Amino acid sequence: MAITSANQLELLQTAEAVAREKMIDPGVVIEAMEESLAKAAKSRYGADLDIRVSIDRKTGRATFRRVRTVVEEVENPHAEMTLDEARAINPEAQIGDEISDEVPPVELGRIAAQSAKQVILQKVREAERERQYEEFKDRVGTIINGVVKREEYGNVIVDVGRGEAVLRRNDKIGRESYRTGDRIRAYVKDVRREARGPQIFLSRTAPEFMAELFKMEVPEIYDGIIEIKAVARDPGSRAKIAVVSYDSGIDPVGACVGMRGSRVQAVVNELQGEKIDIIPWNEDQATFLVNALQPAEVTKVVIDEEAGKIEVVVPDDQLSLAIGRRGQNVRLASQLTGLDIDILTEEAESQRRQAEFAERTQLFMDTLDLDEFFAQLLVAEGFTSLEEVAYVDMDELLVIDGVDEETATELQTRAREYLEEQNRKAIEHARELGAEDSLVEFEGLTPQMIEELARNGIKSLEDFATCADWELAGGWTTVDGQRIKDEGLLEKFDVSLEEAQSLVMNARLALGWVTQEDVDAQLAPAEEEAVEGDEDAEAAVAAAAPAASEAEALFATPAGKSDES
Secondary structure (H helix, E strand, O other): OEOOHHHHHHHHHHHHHHHHHHOOOHHHHHHHHHHHHHHHHHHHHOOOOEEEEEEOOOOOOEEEEEEEEEOOOOOOOOOEEOHHHHHHHOOOOOOOOEEEEEEOOOEOOHHHHHHHHHHHHHHHHHHHHHHHHHHHHHHOOOEEEEEEEEEEOOEEEEEOOOOEEEEOHHHOOOOOOOOOOOEEEEEEEEEEOOOOOOEEEEEOOOHHHHHHHHHHHOHHHHOOOEEEEEEEEEOOOEEEEEEEEOOOOOOHHHHHHOHHHHHHHHHHHHOOOOEEEEEEOOOOHHHHHHHHOOOOOOOEEEEEOOOOEEEEEEOHHHHHHHHOHHHHHHHHHHHHHOOEEEEEEHHHHHHHHHHHHHHHHHHHHHHHOOOHHHHHHHHHOOOOOHHHHHHOOHHHHHOOOOOOHHHHHHHHHHHHHHHHHHHHHHHHHHHHOOOOHHHHOOOOOOHHHHHHHHHOOOOOHHHHHOOOHHHHHOEEEEEOOEEEEEOOOOHHHOOOHHHHHHHHHHHHHHHOOOOHHHHHHHHOOHHHOOHHHHHHHHHHHHHHOHHHHHOOOOOOOOOOEOOOO
16 A cells, blocks of 8 residues: 555544544644654665654645764764765755655555554554543542443442543442442542553542532532541441531531531432531540540540540440440541540549559558558659659658658658669669660660660660660551551650650760761751751761661651651
């Protein structure tokens, strides 16, 4: 088949027809035709030649040109030419220029035509995939409607207009099933480029799907008057959604429920009857948690901000309601607040408090040689440790009934003597374990801390300086949405993340691994951090001590570790 005037216009007509069918630019189809014709020409004239084809966008005429590069010395005559040869064609030619001359059109045999067809189909397919990706990439995070085409191994293939999307098995609500032709509404979770083309992943279990449904049903959310602060779902069973109103005249819960529950019911119907608790959001964590645990009543809330945990005390008859069936209520409340929640009954908390009271009483009886009544007086006044008794201002001891100045002095003397003896034993044991003077004499570590470090193989100041802050103070790692506790070597001594950071930086300063400027830059507030100082300090550590080069760069928290402690 030759490209003659009889079929030149057919090229343009074919390009336009394919472009219309695939909804892509006709220029892309013509470029594919040019490439396929060039490939066919190379098979006719030789693979070493650089043959290029251009198709006139108005007439459809295909022009075949051989392109050669101007060089000083020709090595490949099929692709190169001398300067003299080039100037015979173009007097202004220079070394490095490309010179082209027209060659006769080729005739496409059956094999060549088939090859050209494959090239065109491949280019069209790539253009179609790119068009589909560009169209759907900006729709991530929105709700889309589609029609079920088929089901494959539990995954539902959905026709979404100009492409196909996948609703995977774990993104379906409960045991819901679909038949071909069913209409479906889902959340566009992700759009990715893959070798087989762009993949559009849908979800009906994502918390964002519920949030988007409420945005469609509640105009106040769409307008920004009401904001959805958090969503927690047990898909197909129960969900909790926290909302806040920025207009004091609008009740966020009432607006989401709607007249006679019409708005929330529309969402419930879409989610296969999933029960939804609408909760008013509050800046105060304790108040927000009390709301989140509804319908259970809460007696008391104790927050441990350092550990990111929260303790809730409920009446004995409310325990099962607070926990919910299979722990559902407390699990959703935990997801909603982002805190680990421990639920205790009033009786259990009372027993624990009594156990702590007895434990501290026994501590003072054993270490200070006190009778039970006097030890209980100390605990009742809020003393929890020997250090508090030994170093507290004497006036705080004198306020206790029956304690005069002489008794207070004797109490503090006994406490200090006991602590000094414990410190001496801790240092001796640490030295037996191999602790070096550089670590023992380092300011900021107590004897018990030194003993614990030596027990864990940290026996010199150099060893200590290579530690990361979270290794000492502990932290939290999030794995698959679950918070996992990382125990720190010094965590039981109540060493905070900031204190651990300061200790290690001072150790590096003492060893000369970093400068005072590096320390100041690292320990400055986050908004005033000096990045150059951090990089210089990291370089200093790596240069000064090979061991330190294996440790984290100064105090960067390793990937996957939380900066909470």
